[in-house]
Structures are given as structure tokens and as C-alpha cells.
Amino acid sequence: MTELLAVAHNPDRLDEQDVKDEIRKLFDSRSLRAGKYGPLFVSLWKTASQRVTGGKLLRPRLLLGAFEALSATGEHGRAFRAAAVRIAAAVEVLHYSFLLHDDVIDGDLLRRGRSNLIGAVLEERRAQRQVVRASADASADGRDLHWARTSGILMGDMLLSDAHQVFARESLPGPTRIRLLDLLEHTITESIAGEHLDVALCDGVTTPDLETVLAMTRLKTATYTFEMTLKAAAMLAGAARHVEDVVGDVGTRLGSAFQLQDDLLSTFGNASEHGKDAFSDLREGKETAIIAFARTTDRWQKIAPLFGDRELSATDAMQMRTHLSECGAEAFTRALVSDQLHATRSMLDSPETGIPGQLSRFLDQVVQKIEERQS
Structure with a gap:
């Protein structure tokens, strides 16, 4: 979903490298200051x-693309261009x-197809x-996992403060x-x-x-992924309040569609493309729209015994996926995505x-990329 969301490369335009540089500055500064607290904190x-x-x-x-689109008509124009980059970071x-x-909540050790922070600290x-x-020292193994998860919680706290x-x-x-x-507080x-x-x-x-x-679904993803980013762009560009309100509504619909699609990819998609642990939602017992619909069908009696089984095998997961598709849950959820995107358009x-x-055209491209999304 990156191609059409990228801001065109131009010395006078925003570039994703600017965001990466700001993130790097933050981590470099934090790493330097961490030395005061010892090597373990530096390593974290x-x-x-x-x-x-x-x-x-x-x-x-999303934030920078919307900012660029709004800066031509907003009261602030591009006066806060650098600020937009830092806020985006x-x-x-x-x-x-x-x-x-x-x-930590889900007990995951992988993210984007590789060890996440918890997994890396554990390794x-x-x-x-x-x-x-395979060590027989279960006590030591448990302490190691506790150490890694604690590191994840504390780093999450630090980054929340940094934002x-x-x-x-x-x-x-x-x-x-x-x-x-206020938008940040509402979003969190x-x-x-x-x-x-x-x-x-x-x-x-x-x-x-x-x-x-x-x-x-709306609360967990739509607010901070789409609604916040689009409203922040409108504020930074100095757009009219009614535009700010409308893009917030658009963000809610786009975010809901995006999360529903995420659920579809996790259950029916290719793990090598979306980067998540294959069938993790089924294994963890995630209550999604797919599952909510399936509960209302006669196939649920075949799905229920395996749903949430931490030891779920690939064979059983594939069978569950077949049941979820054949009972209509997949089609129902895809229709929900289509409804949200149609309403957005x-x-x-x-x-x-x-x-x-200009903003309408940018957001239409976002809708198109969500429709084509595979990861």
C-alpha cells in the first residue's frame, strides 16, 4: 500500500526519508542518554x-500526503512543513x-516476519x-521470557512518552x-x-x-491509523473546521475497512506476504467480524472446538479456514469492507x-490501494 501513498520525490516536497531521519534522531538521542543507566538499558x-x-x-x-494536499488551500499553507514531518514521525x-x-498482550515473538523486540531480547x-x-531448566526459561516481555512493556511506555x-x-x-x-489524548x-x-x-x-x-475494530485501529493522521494533517495545514470533521469521518471508514481487511488477510491471506504468524488470529481466539458471523451459522459447531487452540496445527487451521469461507463469513466480511469503501467514495x-x-484525489488513491491490498 506504499506506492500511491508516497509523496512524490521533489526537493520542495515531503519525503519519507525525512520521517526516518526524525525517528533515527529520537532513538540516537535516547540511546546516548541511556548510557547513564547502564549497559542493559543501552542494549534495550x-x-x-x-x-x-x-x-x-x-x-x-497518510499524514504527509494529506498535509500536502491540504496545504494549497489551508490557512497555514506549508508554513508548518517541518512540523508535519516531526509529528508524522x-x-x-x-x-x-x-x-x-x-x-506482550498477545504473547507474540514475531513481527513483520522476524523477531520483534521481545523475541530479540529473549534470543x-x-x-x-x-x-x-529445549532446555530442561523451565524456571530459567520462564525468567528469560518474563525479562523479554517486561522489556517490551517498558520500552512501549517510553515511546508513548516520547510521542x-x-x-x-x-x-x-x-x-x-x-x-x-487533545487529538493525541483522544486517540490514545x-x-x-x-x-x-x-x-x-x-x-x-x-x-x-x-x-x-x-x-x-473502529476503536482499536481506525482512530489512530486513519482518523488521527488525517485530522492532524488538517490542523497543521490550517484547513477549515468542517474539512477537519469530514476527513475524520472518512478516516473512521477507511480505518474500519483497513482493520477488517487485516482480519481477512490474517485468516485467508498468504503469511509470506502479510508477515504475521500464519493463523495467529485463529490460534489466539481473536474475535473478529469473521468469527462473529460464523457463530451465527451451523458451521460454528465444527469451528468452535479448534478456535483459540494454542496448539492449532496447520492442517486444522486450513480446515477452519474452509469452514469460515463456506459458511459465508469470508464473503460477509469482504462485503463490510466494500460497504465502507463505497461510503468513503x-x-x-x-x-x-x-x-x-486535491485531498479528494489523494484519498481516492488510498481507497484504491486498500482495495488492492495483499499485505
Whole structure:
């Protein structure tokens, strides 16, 4: 999904390398300051720095692309061009902090097809102890995993703080900075509420009906991936308030479609392309729209015994996938994605929404890339 979201390379245009440079500066500064607290803390920052790279920079691309599109008509124009880059970098850091906490919650050791921070810290610790996974010393193995997960939690906390610092220290007009901070607070609250609801669904604390699952989907992903980035772009460009509100609504629809598609890719996609552990959602008992629909069909009695089985085999997972497809859950979820994207295009095409033409064209490209998405 990166090609059409990339801002065209031009010395006077925003470039993704600018975002990478800002992220690198943050980690370099943090790594240098970590020396005060000893080699273990330095090592943690070094490992985190290595693991934060390799992502698609989706959120920064969205923010910067929307900023470029709005700067021609917004009150601020490109006056806050450099600020937009730094805010975009902070959004990526926020994303990484969420991923770290998410990996702890889900017990994942992989991210983007390689060891995540927790997995890397665990591997390093085991290498230091010369302990292999098959070691009979279960106590030591458990302590190593606890150490790695604790490192993930604490690094996530640090990066969450760093994202706030970037927003708070940016040289912007007072009202704009306060509104950006309010947006950040709202985004973090909704994302955490969504994750909390996700765990409640998976652990049987609340009823896994479709309405609840879709609410979780919106809160967990749509707010911080699309709604926040587009609204932040509008604020930085000085767009009219009604444009800011509309792009927020567009972001909610795009984000919901994106997460539903994520669920489809995890269950029905190619693991070598999307980078997640194959069938991890089925193994972890993730309550998705796919599963919520399947619960209403007679195939559920065949799916239920295997759903959430941590030892789920590839053969059983493939059989579950067949049941989920044949019962209509796959088609139902794909229809939900199409409905959200169709509604988005209707908003972009309607003169009543007042979305500037350049932004409308950019967002239409985003819709197209979501439709074509394979990872």
C-alpha cells in the first residue's frame, strides 16, 4: 500500500526519508542518554532502534500526503512543513509503542516476519545463558521470557512518552498545539479502549456479537491509523473546521475497512506476504467480524472446538479456514469492507462535504490501494 501513498520525490516536497531521519534522531538521542543507566538499558534502546525500522510508514505517509494536499488551500499553507514531518514521525513512534504492548498482550515473538523486540531480547538472553529452547531448566526459561516481555512493556511506555513530548514541544501556534495534544489524548484513549475491549472479547468477559466486534475494530485501529493522521494533517495545514470533521469521518471508514481487511488477510491471506504468524488470529481466539458471523451459522459447531487452540496445527487451521469461507463469513466480511469503501467514495465525490479536490484525489488513491491490498 506504499506506492500511491508516497509523496512524490521533489526537493520542495515531503519525503519519507525525512520521517526516518526524525525517528533515527529520537532513538540516537535516547540511546546516548541511556548510557547513564547502564549497559542493559543501552542494549534495550539499541534493539528497539533496530526493530522500529522495516515498517511501511503507513501513518506518516497518510499524514504527509494529506498535509500536502491540504496545504494549497489551508490557512497555514506549508508554513508548518517541518512540523508535519516531526509529528508524522511521532505518530510512527506511537504506533510502535502500541505494537510493543500488543505483542506482550498477545504473547507474540514475531513481527513483520522476524523477531520483534521481545523475541530479540529473549534470543539475546538465551544466547548469553547458552540456553536452547529445549532446555530442561523451565524456571530459567520462564525468567528469560518474563525479562523479554517486561522489556517490551517498558520500552512501549517510553515511546508513548516520547510521542507526547514531540507534540508538546513543537513550535506551533498555541491553539493548534493544544488541539493536536487533545487529538493525541483522544486517540490514545480510544485505542486503549479498543484493545481493552478486544481482550474482553477474547477472554469471554463480554458477549462477542457483531456490533461489539465492529465497535472494537473502529476503536482499536481506525482512530489512530486513519482518523488521527488525517485530522492532524488538517490542523497543521490550517484547513477549515468542517474539512477537519469530514476527513475524520472518512478516516473512521477507511480505518474500519483497513482493520477488517487485516482480519481477512490474517485468516485467508498468504503469511509470506502479510508477515504475521500464519493463523495467529485463529490460534489466539481473536474475535473478529469473521468469527462473529460464523457463530451465527451451523458451521460454528465444527469451528468452535479448534478456535483459540494454542496448539492449532496447520492442517486444522486450513480446515477452519474452509469452514469460515463456506459458511459465508469470508464473503460477509469482504462485503463490510466494500460497504465502507463505497461510503468513503460517496463522501469524496459529494460537493456537500467540501473536501478540497486535491485531498479528494489523494484519498481516492488510498481507497484504491486498500482495495488492492495483499499485505
